[in-house]
Amino acid sequence: MKWNKGATEGIVVAEVHEKENALNQLAFPNGLFVDTLGTLYVTEFRNDRVMRWSKGETQGPAIVGGNGEESGASQFNGLFSLSFDHQRNLYVVDYGNHRVQRFSITIIPGIPASARWAQDGDTVVGGSGQGNDTNKLNAPFGLFVDDDQMIVIADYLNNRIVQWKMGDANGQVVAGGNGNGNRLHQLNSPTDVLIDKETDSFIICDAHNRRVVRWHRRNGTKQGEIFINNIDCWGLTMNDQRYLYVSDGEKHEVRRYQIGDKHGTIVAGGLGNDNNNHRVMKWNKDTKEGIVVAGGQGQGNALTQLDGPMGLFVDTLGTIYVADHGNHRAVHWPKGEKQGTLIAGGNGVGSGANQLYGLIGLSFDYHSNLYVVDCWNHRVQRFSLQ
Structure with missing residues (x-):
């Protein structure tokens, strides 16, 4: 029960049952x-x-x-x-x-539905043009923002993972950066990265090597280890119970892996190509079909539509945040809504503070500031919560 200050009655916030274990029930x-x-x-x-x-x-x-x-x-x-x-x-x-x-535990913010972000973004990574110097990126793809606002980027065409401390002018290469190749000290077009706090390591989609690799974060690490082989990895995420979810772009499926498992279990897709449907699907646990939760109204730029959505974030309230790649904008869809709301970009292709060019991924820090991978501007933009 929750009792508000001054109230004479409480409010039930979680149901108690003696022996049940459903997700809407508690037992002792x-x-x-x-x-x-x-x-x-x-x-x-x-x-x-x-x-x-x-x-x-x-x-x-x-x-x-x-x-x-x-x-x-x-x-x-x-x-x-x-x-x-x-x-x-x-x-x-x-x-x-x-x-x-x-x-x-990974803490995902629950962002109020009324939240608004600054329309002009601040460049927090890159923005110095295309290149392979430590102050530059070359077609960044996935990113991960940790609890300390450390930003980690899959620097796709530089075949490396780069880590940036907030406020620094230069990043640090933490994996790859040894040329395009398939040896354990190399990466080949990485598309996504996350930090596994339990093992203090990076888990990386090494896309063109068809593998997922792990690089430990400790100083002196010179090479990674193969985590999962023979998979056309595009994106990945890990839940609080340390199950790893990996999307396979060629097989059109998502697999779930326990740590140490090399084969995984299909949890979404696997029934043929669903490419270019310009929508976001939700697959509940153990179901055979997904539910359209954003888009699905054809390709376009109306707020009911998406154009080649790529990056995705879901907060604890069920609000969906989408990197709407072809529309060069970030939109959010509150749970159950039929159309989205523009939160960043959408002002045409360009490199201005309120413009994006081919955004790939997005994420939030613990303070609910929005981070966007602005791929063809070779930068990461932060839009501050107002």
């Missing part, structure tokens, strides 16, 4: 934590899992646990309480296993 909840966005985190003694309920939602995902009552790294035996440190690592008291477990 005990530990609680509420963050600054109003998101509720709950430990369940009976279900041995930690649930996250976004403000206003009627169900929450299990972010850790729920894998049986055992002593494995992702299992518990009677959860009792939880807390977070300043780096947003999650700590849980595993009562029956007589231990405290720590988890690195």
Whole structure:
């Protein structure tokens, strides 16, 4: 129950059931934590899992646990309480296993529907023209922004991954950069990258080498290791339970991998080509068909349409943010809406502060500032939350 200040009655924010384990139910909840966005985190003694309920939602995902009552790294035996440190690592008291477990949790902001961003972007990476110097990019593709506003970019035509600290004039090559090739110290047209906090490593879509590779972040790392082979990787993401999701552009499917799994499980697509439909699809867990959640009204520039959408971000409220590549704009679609809202770009092709040219990816930092990969302007733009 949530009790507002001065209220005489409380509000139910999460349902309690004695023995149920559906995502809209709790069984003997005990530990609680509420963050600054109003998101509720709950430990369940009976279900041995930690649930996250976004403000206003009627169900929450299990972010850790729920894998049986055992002593494995992702299992518990009677959860009792939880807390977070300043780096947003999650700590849980595993009562029956007589231990405290720590988890690195990816915090995705829940951005209010009324949020607005500055229409002029600030160049935070690149912007010095096309090239391979450390202050330049050459057709950047995917990006990742960590909790400390460190920006990591897949520098596609430079065959490298570059890391930029906020405010620095030059980036640091952290993977590849040794020419185009297939040796373990090389990359060949990387398209996406993320940071796995648990292993402190970069996971990279090494597209033209048809592999996913991992490079450790520690100083002195000279080469990567093959994580997944023989896959036409385009994009990737990792959830809070450290399942890796990889899109295969040739097989038109998305696969989910447990760490160490080389084959994965198809979780979306795999039934033929769905290219150039100018839409965003949502696939619920264990379903055979997806649901159109953005676009799907043909190619165009109306707010009901998309033109070659590429990058995607979904916040905890279910709002979808799309890099609308062919329209050179970023749009957002609140959950259940039939049309999007322009949030950046859309002012024609160009290199002005309010213009984009072939945006590929987008992301947000913990303060809800928007970052856009402006591919053919060879830069990353930040649009500040107003």
